[in-house]
Amino acid sequence: MKTSASLDFLFHPQSIAIAGVSENVNKFNFGLRYLQGLQEFGYPGKLYPLNPAGGEVNGMTLYKSLREIPGEVDYIISAIPAPFTPQLVDEAAAKGVKAIHFFTSGFSEIENAEGKRLQAEVLARAKKGGIRVIGPNCLGLYCPAGGLSFNGDYARTAGQVAMISQSGGNAAHCIQEGAARGVYFSKVISMGNGADLNESDYLEYLAEDEETKIITAYLEGVRQGPRFFKALEKAAKRKPVVVLKVGTSESGAEAAVSHTTALAGSDQVWDGLLKQTGVIRAGSIEEMMDVALAFQQMTKPAGNRMVIVGIGGGASVILADEFSSAGLSLPRLGLELRQNLINVFPTEAGRIFKNPIDLNNFETPDKFFRTMSLLDACEEADMLILHVAFDHFGLVSSAEKEFWVGSFLQLIGQSKKNLTKPLAVILHSYSSANMKPLAQKAATELAALGIAVFPSIGRAALALGRFTRYCARRSPWNR
Amino acid sequence: MKTSASLDFLFHPQSIAIAGVSENVNKFNFGLRYLQGLQEFGYPGKLYPLNPAGGEVNGMTLYKSLREIPGEVDYIISAIPAPFTPQLVDEAAAKGVKAIHFFTSGFSEIENAEGKRLQAEVLARAKKGGIRVIGPNCLGLYCPAGGLSFNGDYARTAGQVAMISQSGGNAAHCIQEGAARGVYFSKVISMGNGADLNESDYLEYLAEDEETKIITAYLEGVRQGPRFFKALEKAAKRKPVVVLKVGTSESGAEAAVSHTTALAGSDQVWDGLLKQTGVIRAGSIEEMMDVALAFQQMTKPAGNRMVIVGIGGGASVILADEFSSAGLSLPRLGLELRQNLINVFPTEAGRIFKNPIDLNNFETPDKFFRTMSLLDACEEADMLILHVAFDHFGLVSSAEKEFWVGSFLQLIGQSKKNLTKPLAVILHSYSSANMKPLAQKAATELAALGIAVFPSIGRAALALGRFTRYCARRSPWNR
Secondary structure, eight states, X not given: OOOGGGGHHHHSOSEEEEEOOOSOOSTTOHHHHHHHHHXXXXXXXXXXXXXXTOOEETTEEOBSSGGGOSSOOOEEEEOSOGGGHHHHHHHHHHHTOOEEEEOOOOSTTSSSHHHHHHHHHHHHHHHHTTOEEEOSSSOEEEBGGGTBOXXXXXXXXXXXXXXXXXXXXXHHHHHHHHHHXXXXXXXXXXXXXXXXXXXXXXXXXXXXXTTOSEEEEEESOOSSHHHHHHHHHHHHHHSOEEEEEOOOSHHHHHHHHHHHOOOOOOHHHHHHHHHHTTOEEOSSHHHXXXXXXXXXXXXXXXXXXXXXXXXXXXXXXXXXXXXXXXXXXXXXXXXXXXXXXXXXXXXXXXXEESSSEEOSOOOSHHHHHHHHHHHHHOSSOSEEEEEEEGXXXXXXXXXXXXXXXXXXXXXXXXXXXXXXXXXXXXXXXXXXXXXXXXXXXXXXXXXXXXXXXXXXXXXXXXXXXXXXXXXXXXXXXOO | OOOGGGGHHHHSXXXXXXXXXXXXXXXXXXXXXXXXXXXXXXXXXXXXXXXXTOOEETTEEOBSSGGGOSSOOOEEEEXXXXXXXXXXXXXXXXXXXXXXXXXXXXXXXXXXXHHHHHHHHHHHHHHHTTOEEEOSSSOEEXXXXXXXXXXXXXXXXXXXXXXXESOHHHHHHHXXXXXXXXOOEEEEEEOTTOSSSOHHHHHHHHHHOTTOSEEEEEESOOSSHHXXXXXXXXXXXXXXXXXXXXXXXXXXXXXXXXXXXXXXOOHHHHHHHHHHTTOEEOSSHXXXXXXXXXXXXXXXXXXXXXXXXXXXXXXXXXXXXXXXHTTOBOOOOOHHHHHHHHHHOOOOTTOEESSSEEOSOOOSHHHHXXXXXXXXXXSSOSEEEEEEEGGGOSSOXXXXXXXXXXXXXXXXXXXXXXXXXXXXXXXXXXXXXXXXHHHHHHHHHHHHTTOEEESSHHHHHHHHHHHHHHHHHHSOOOO
16 A cells, blocks of 8 residues: 555646536536636646547537547546446556546445446556546545645635545535635545545545644544544644544434445444544534634643633623633633723723623723733733624614724734734624624634634634643643 | 513503713713614604703703603603612602613622612612612613614514513624524513513513513523522413523623622522423523524424435535434435435436435426425425535536525425425525625525524524424324
């Protein structure tokens, strides 16, 4: 077996042939979709569309076979029906192709002996020809640095987070959710049935990959248990690994088999092994991206003591409950800090100078900066949490809300520059028609400043709980 | 003590005086905000702004005292500083006022003996004058049927859901989240410190209120435990009651005391009592609204067996896990139904004819309707779940996605008309800039058709789990 480090070549092909591009421009012409997607995404290498009937599409020649292509072909994306794939593999071997990604379904995952036979045959021919196989039954690779994508409009920004996904849809979901939050990827692998290259191969590779600082994975099951857990242990020693392991229910496990042939395995065993190896187990796609966001945007805190500041008594009580239940510590504020805060805001009515601090309103930019600077310097906090509840303002007109929220967000951005402690921001409660776009714009702007922004109290608490527990496990708090 | 039924008068005053309206138009002129809010909301009765200095604001006379007001005054909203409130109460008694809502803070909730003394004094004088007190330290009442609101831009649509809230911010949040989801309110009560009228009074009233079919409550603690639990038991026998009880952590309980003087009490005791009384306990504001939505939009199912249909293998596995973990049943599809589905979609590759059903795509409107009609007629399902993952499409261009999703939603709307089984729709995974507005528009449109729409798999599973468990407890499944 080749070493996993050799998988670099998958992500940086110099030339790609796409099998199954037809002249017929319709929604089931998936070959054409791949071609157009790569063009739109800005793939820098050579692209060769293939069709045994020849012809032309969008001004590009359709090659009748791999043999006819003038230059070398590093990589093939195959969107032809499953029954024709064995022949394609033989031709690819003759051409010296290094890897084929089979988009097409209709292999082992269907309830049909012919599908399983076909997959075995394709695999045997590929092995003989020295070709690595991605899939079948998957969307393939997304790697902004290599210009690879399965959708033209995905983020072109390369980042530090990698993802292994046994679902193309969930890979797509993560890429979009990530981009919306400021989480960018080094590599996303939609791996399908994993007939040749499987989750262990990719994990071994990503553990060593210098472009990847955080590994995430959506897993339905693994093919080589002992190998995978060894890889997991090794990877988790080097970088944070966040896993969403599904198929925990009987129905879910059955769906997983039909989806990508994965055997879900005992959830208890999985849970134990993930804990043993120091892997963070996420409960949903959103949570996995939330945790990745924390690792990407936040510096390691000196401890797990949070001081929370914002506006709203009800929100404060909920914040206290959710953060406590996530295992985070909300220390009491000392007399000195309380007095310092009261000096900034002498009117006590409507304010709560406990933790969470409810300031009712910030009154002036100066008072906001003084508050943040007191908290940054205080003995009590290892990490600061700011929260804004957009719909909590009962008495304020829409125009005023917009102005008020806009100024507040500017203040957060300015304040962030001077903070020495890790900061997370929660922008929550924005259901009203006028607040929703404002909140979403604000989240995007703060994300662009490198701030970890969470869309609800519960999600922030969960992600920050996992983040700080991981930090504490890796190196005990230095206070 | 008056009977709770008498509280109707609070929600339908013929005239309101607002104490503490000044000529100075700035953001801390809360009296003026209440006045303008009521005008904008369309309050149909008489409004009398008060200010001891007299003057005029927005063309309205500021009355120097209650005595000067020509007509009767049913209700007062007081935004004057706490120290002046005892005198206002005496004047109100002389005028024959029935209720005063104290917006102002600075009473028992602050750490200052004077605040507690003031609250006791106000209360004693109100009792003597036959005046009921709402608050202090709260936003007051929202009742679309009575034209009452603490914000001019809230929904004017009256609905079946009531809310008791010990937080003005969370009440505001629910009103906005509700409106965005199609949940409308009969009455929302932001009750603050509950010095006179407390959670027990409101609950006893809402249990009998014919305009209220579903009761929700955000509670930090209660003042009269035995009375409250009796009221809860009685209310829960008549209608679904959903409670978000907070202050479960040490920090949360401390925040609750400072917020509205509420004593949180033992969470174990609360949990037991809520279970005993058949109350649904929600874990967050969002969950409380999700559950209210299910009760408002869905008919009682004949059992807890769900058949789920949509697009995406990965989403199907997650759906199966989340619904199973919420205690819902995903029955296996019988051979006949499977064969009928395969007859509609003869190509099996990329599709999964299990439960959840992954159709990969619906191909034509006719195939969609045939699928829905098969599921509506099938033996397996008591309830149908449709899901759409907006960002799961890897290969589709933005324009095509918009078209595709738009058609699909039209189909759901049309299909709903012919269904006999309860239906819920999950519109999820819409993080991309182009899908987000589309998903939100779609959710609003489907909500307007009376469909229960959930924004994530996890939230749908949780809410539907609670909804079906409640239905089963009230009357055992009739199959």
